[in-house]
Amino acid sequence: MTANIASPHGNQPGTDVLVIGAGLSGLMAAVHAVQAGARVRLIAEGWGQQLIAPGWISVCDRADDDVIAEVRGYAALHPDHPYAKAGDDAMVHGLEAFQAITAAIGLSYDRRRRDGHNMRLITMLGAIQRVMMAPRGIANSDWTDVTESILLVGLRGWRDFYPELAAGNLRSQGIEARAIRIDLPEPPGPWDRWPTDLARLFDSSAFRAAIIKQVQPHIRGVEKVGFPAVLGLDHHTEALTNLSEQIERLVFEIPTLPPSLPGLRLSNRLRRWLLRRGVRVQIGHPVTRGLVEGDRCVGVEVQALGHVTPFYADHVILATGGLYSGGIQTSETGRVWEPIFDLPTAGPDVPGREGWYYDRLLKERGHPIHRQAGLRVDHDLRPLNAAGEPALANVYATGHMLAGFNPLTDGCAEGIALATAYKAVHTALELDDKNHRGATDTGL
Amino acid sequence: MTPTAVDVLVVGGGATGAAAAYDLARRGVRVLLVEQSDLSTGTSGRYHGLLHSGGRYAVGDPGTAAECITENRILRHIAPFAIEDTGGLFVATPDDPADHPARWVDACRAAGIDIDALTPAQARAQEPALTPHITAAYRVPDAACDSFDLVHGFVEAMRALCAHSTLCGDLLAYHRVIRLVTNDNSVVGAEVENVRTGDRQVIHAACVLNAAGPWAGMVAGLSGITVKVKLDRGTMVAMNTRWVNTIINRLRPADDGDIIVPVGTVAVLGTTSVTTNRPGDHHVENWEVSKILGEADAVIPGIRQGRALRAWAGVRPLYEPPDIDHGDTSGHGVQRRFAVIDHRVRDQLGGLVTVVGGKLTTCRLMAEEAVNVVCDQLGVDTPCTTAAEPLPLPAFRQQYHRLDHRLRKLEHGQLPGQLICECELVTRPQIEAAIAGYGDHPVALDDLRRDLRLGMGPCQSGFCSVRAAGILHEVKEHSNLKVTRALKDFVDERFRGVKPLLWGHQLRQLYLDELIYRRTLGLDRLIAPTPEERLDS
Numbered sequence: 016m017t018a019n020i021a022s023p024h025g026n027q028p029g030t031d032v033l034v035i036g037a038g039l040s041g042l043m044a045a046v047h048a049v050q051a052g053a054r055v056r057l058i059a060e061g062w063g064q065q066l067i068a069p070g071w072i073s074v075c076d077r078a079d080d081d082v083i084a085e086v087r088g089y090a091a092l093h094p095d096h097p098y099a100k101a102g103d104d105a106m107v108h109g110l111e112a113f114q115a116i117t118a119a120i121g122l123s124y125d126r127r128r129r130d131g132h133n134m135r136l137i138t139m140l141g142a143i144q145r146v147m148m149a150p151r152g153i154a155n156s157d158w159t160d161v162t163e164s165i166l167l168v169g170l171r172g173w174r175d176f177y178p179e180l181a182a183g184n185l186r187s188q189g190i191e192a193r194a195i196r197i198d199l200p201e202p203p204g205p206w207d208r209w210p211t212d213l214a215r216l217f218d219s220s221a222f223r224a225a226i227i228k229q230v231q232p233h234i235r236g237v238e239k240v241g242f243p244a245v246l247g248l249d250h251h252t253e254a255l256t257n258l259s260e261q262i263e264r265l266v267f268e269i270p271t272l273p274p275s276l277p278g279l280r281l282s283n284r285l286r287r288w289l290l291r292r293g294v295r296v297q298i299g300h301p302v303t304r305g306l307v308e309g310d311r312c313v314g315v316e317v318q319a320l321g322h323v324t325p326f327y328a329d330h331v332i333l334a335t336g337g338l339y340s341g342g343i344q345t346s347e348t349g350r351v352w353e354p355i356f357d358l359p360t361a362g363p364d365v366p367g368r369e370g371w372y373y374d375r376l377l378k379e380r381g382h383p384i385h386r387q388a389g390l391r392v393d394h395d396l397r398p399l400n401a402a403g404e405p406a407l408a409n410v411y412a413t414g415h416m417l418a419g420f421n422p423l424t425d426g427c428a429e430g431i432a433l434a435t436a437y438k439a440v441h442t443a444l445e446l447d448d449k450n451h452r453g454a455t456d457t458g459l
Numbered sequence: 460m461t462p463t464a465v466d467v468l469v470v471g472g473g474a475t476g477a478a479a480a481y482d483l484a485r486r487g488v489r490v491l492l493v494e495q496s497d498l499s500t501g502t503s504g505r506y507h508g509l510l511h512s513g514g515r516y517a518v519g520d521p522g523t524a525a526e527c528i529t530e531n532r533i534l535r536h537i538a539p540f541a542i543e544d545t546g547g548l549f550v551a552t553p554d555d556p557a558d559h560p561a562r563w564v565d566a567c568r569a570a571g572i573d574i575d576a577l578t579p580a581q582a583r584a585q586e587p588a589l590t591p592h593i594t595a596a597y598r599v600p601d602a603a604c605d606s607f608d609l610v611h612g613f614v615e616a617m618r619a620l621c622a623h624s625t626l627c628g629d630l631l632a633y634h635r636v637i638r639l640v641t642n643d644n645s646v647v648g649a650e651v652e653n654v655r656t657g658d659r660q661v662i663h664a665a666c667v668l669n670a671a672g673p674w675a676g677m678v679a680g681l682s683g684i685t686v687k688v689k690l691d692r693g694t695m696v697a698m699n700t701r702w703v704n705t706i707i708n709r710l711r712p713a714d715d716g717d718i719i720v721p722v723g724t725v726a727v728l729g730t731t732s733v734t735t736n737r738p739g740d741h742h743v744e745n746w747e748v749s750k751i752l753g754e755a756d757a758v759i760p761g762i763r764q765g766r767a768l769r770a771w772a773g774v775r776p777l778y779e780p781p782d783i784d785h786g787d788t789s790g791h792g793v794q795r796r797f798a799v800i801d802h803r804v805r806d807q808l809g810g811l812v813t814v815v816g817g818k819l820t821t822c823r824l825m826a827e828e829a830v831n832v833v834c835d836q837l838g839v840d841t842p843c844t845t846a847a848e849p850l851p852l853p854a855f856r857q858q859y860h861r862l863d864h865r866l867r868k869l870e871h872g873q874l875p876g877q878l879i880c881e882c883e884l885v886t887r888p889q890i891e892a893a894i895a896g897y898g899d900h901p902v903a904l905d906d907l908r909r910d911l912r913l914g915m916g917p918c919q920s921g922f923c924s925v926r927a928a929g930i931l932h933e934v935k936e937h938s939n940l941k942v943t944r945a946l947k948d949f950v951d952e953r954f955r956g957v958k959p960l961l962w963g964h965q966l967r968q969l970y971l972d973e974l975i976y977r978r979t980l981g982l983d984r985l986i987a988p989t990p991e992e993r994l995d996s
Binding site: 064067068069138139140141142143144172173174175176177179180183184186187205206207270271272273338339341344345346347348349367368369371372374375376377379384423424 | 745746748749752763764872877878879887922925926928929930932933938939940942943946947950951954955958961962963966967969970971972973974975976977978979980981982983984985986988992993
């Protein structure tokens with residue numbers, strides 16, 4: 016192991032792009048880098064927010080008509096917003112590349128609306144969320160052009176889905192909906208079922224057959240049939256197609272409490288895709304420190320198996336997430352910071368944390384902390400130091416860790432993740448958009 | 460059926476009122492206890508859980524110190540089910556006044572408090588989390604006390620006594636006293652209002668005992684007389700684990716952030732002292748949390764980086780005789796001695812006695828002295844016997860009020876049904892039973908929280924609230940809009956307790972909760988904010 020000390024790169028294979036973080040932006044950054052022919056390593060402490068998020072792709076939820084046009088208009092007026100930093104092209108190409116890669120790995124993400132408007136999707140409480148793109152099962156819930164009734168199917172004895180309440184709230188909004196409960200063919204065990212347990216059951220065609228038999232008598236006058244989003248894990252697409260065909264109605268999924276099956280399916284398949292292309296994927300290993308020489312990051316230290324190991328790379332994509340994932344830390348004294356490179360954030364460094372939160376959790380437009388607790392970056396997505404200059408020449412930040420938007424209220428978290436992942440990799444590798452194969456060639 | 464005529468109407472279902480009602484029942488007096496909310500929801504329920512040895516008051520308030528140690532021994536004897544004998548330590552750090560320990564030792568001896576001097580090494584052997592920089596340490600007979608258990612113990616004991624006799628001892632919860640009925644310079648009863656239905660009724664009583672704590676001034680004021688209660692708000696912070704197994708007191712003159720109390724599965728840090736003018740002022744300011752954590756960190760290094768679950772505040776009703784002006788604005792300086800005011804003597808108004816001030820530790824003594832005055836007015840000469848005989852073990856102890864009980868049941872397969880609140884181990888059958896217990900009355904999710912501890916664990920209702928709302932909709936057949944509104948109200952109520960603690964892990968937890976409510980559920984899209992809510996910041 017002395018070779019490691021003698022040479023910065025030691026006996027590790029060379030790494031062109033090191034991605035830190037396995038959320039949506041980290042995984043997609045690794046995909047873009049692979050597609051550009053780079054040697055890629057991905058290190059993450061854990062999976063990202065896709066495991067707690069509903070699973071759809073919010074690009075600009077508040078847009079009343081053309082979503083992309085709304086984003087372009089907004090970015091033009093707000094130069095500090097991550098969409099403006101990433102640029103219009105990165106947003107469009109990032110979305111297209113995501114749609115292409117997910118189709119290639121067998122998980123279709125649909126837009127459904129030909130006019131570029133947001134879909135109107137149904138939540139487990141019966142609210143309507145306007146979203147541009149979603150996994151096919153969730154996108155199928157779009158009720159924009161629904162003329163008949165919607166049927167919601169609950170699973171008797173399962174604690175995480177209450178179809179009667181959802182149907183009641185839908186009817187209160189003028190949407191024709193009703194609810195039924197069906198029995199699970201499997202006898203109940205001593206413990207509650209998690210979404211993942213149910214998803215594995217739905218992977219089995221015999222299990223699905225028993226479900227279908229119970230739903231069929233209720234479909235008269237029904238246009239769509241909704242289930243909690245547990246329709247399969249490894250064989251989700253097959254399960255969705257099979258249910259739709261046998262019930263003879265469009266079947267949709269409704270996101271439930273975490274863990275999120277749509278997020279888990281995506282994580283599993285993207286990881287497998289990366290591994291097959293020789294990407295070294297290390298999940299469960301926290302990066303503790305950046306190794307900096309002059310104005311460049313030459314590598315990072317990783318804590319694993321009881322010791323600290325350095326990993327070296329030419330470019331670093333910092334995709335460690337925001338307040339939830341640990342990419343941005345907060346302290347009781349009011350400090351807000353990025354821990355790996357000790358980068359400053361846009362704030363709010365307020366003694367005593369005054370003004371971080373309003374008095375009500377569901378305050379309209381959200382709490383100030385979310386918009387400010389993130390990194391400020393230049394137009395290459397390089398984090399800025401306290402003086403407002405790029406802190407490091409070869410470190411690029413993406414996704415939730417960027418300042419200037421509220422991921423919980425602004426309805427653009429996934430759009431920003433995809434746009435900035437695309438932009439960061441293309442800037443780092445100095446790729447010309449036209450030469451990049453990512454948007455079209457996603458072959459397995 | 461609520462009786463409309465009793466001997467004594469006790470106002471206030473906190474520790475003092477409950478102990479007084481029990482005391483009266485033991486003396487054969489017909490009593491009714493009226494409480495504006497639920498039992499122990501005022502100061503008694505917003506308490507840190509420290510059964511004082513008296514050490515904390517030995518130097519500044521020797522009278523209270525002596526009362527504390529006496530009552531400490533009595534409560535251990537009569538209510539062992541409510542007490543965990545953790546023992547206590549007083550520890551001094553280099554930042555504390557060097558001359559204080561010697562004075563404190565003398566004062567403890569004078570008050571009759573048993574103290575043992577420990578070396579710093581002995582103290583750290585007992586509590587390894589303590590700072591290595593201890594300059595002095597003493598062991599005292601402090602204990603942890605569950606005020607909820609204690610108050611219920613008094614009330615159940617009162618009911619048990621009355622079940623075997625013609626006494627009518629009962630509790631009237633969710634009823635507020637809105638008028639004192641007077642007749643010829645004497646209070647002869649009170650008009651009470653059901654806070655849920657608005658129904659009113661008059662209850663005739665030969666005497667009214669005002670044990671309303673922070674509201675005592677308002678209750679006395681209904682008869683036009685003045686009782687000056689100094690309202691002093693104190694904040695407490697619950698950490699998510701038991702950092703210590705012994706109560707830790709700072710050995711210095713009483714100040715903010717002096718105590719650390721292991722209670723159940725958590726450690727409670729307390730307290731601050733801020734003058735307020737509202738009996739229901741339960742807000743917590745960030746500086747109070749920082750102050751408490753900073754002080755605790757001086758004694759237990761690293762606790763400041765621990766995970767704080769919830770912060771809450773209680774209002775101490777400190778009594779100031781009208782003729783004394785302390786000039787000290789901090790509540791720490793006001794004596795904690797209680798007062799029993801015989802309004803027949805002080806205000807020439809018969810039939811009304813007020814008890815105010817004091818400590819939870821001295822609640823039985825306060826009740827005894829107040830009841831003595833009441834009995835004097837009634838012409839009853841039966842002596843107080845509450846110190847002698849242990850309270851019967853309350854029935855609610857079998858209802859898994861405590862997390863460890865629930866866990867034991869769960870591990871032995873005795874908590875069947877879906878686990879709805881995973882933090883506090885609340886099952887669907889328990890929720891259904893609690894809902895059924897309200898009969899035709901409406902049920903709020905916060906009622907279920909108080910009954911079952913739903914949503915009080917680390918996730919602060921992120922997962923269980925929507926499940927409980929779904930069950931409420933199914934079982935109770937409340938409309939979908941009503942249930943959705945109840946869910947939103949519950950979310951807001953839970954947020955109040957964690958808002959001062961949002962950094963690090965707890966901020967991440969609230970991020971998850973907010974993500975569930977806003978994105979996965981779309982709760983904010985279903986319930987429009989009220990005009991007042993729009994204005995609030």
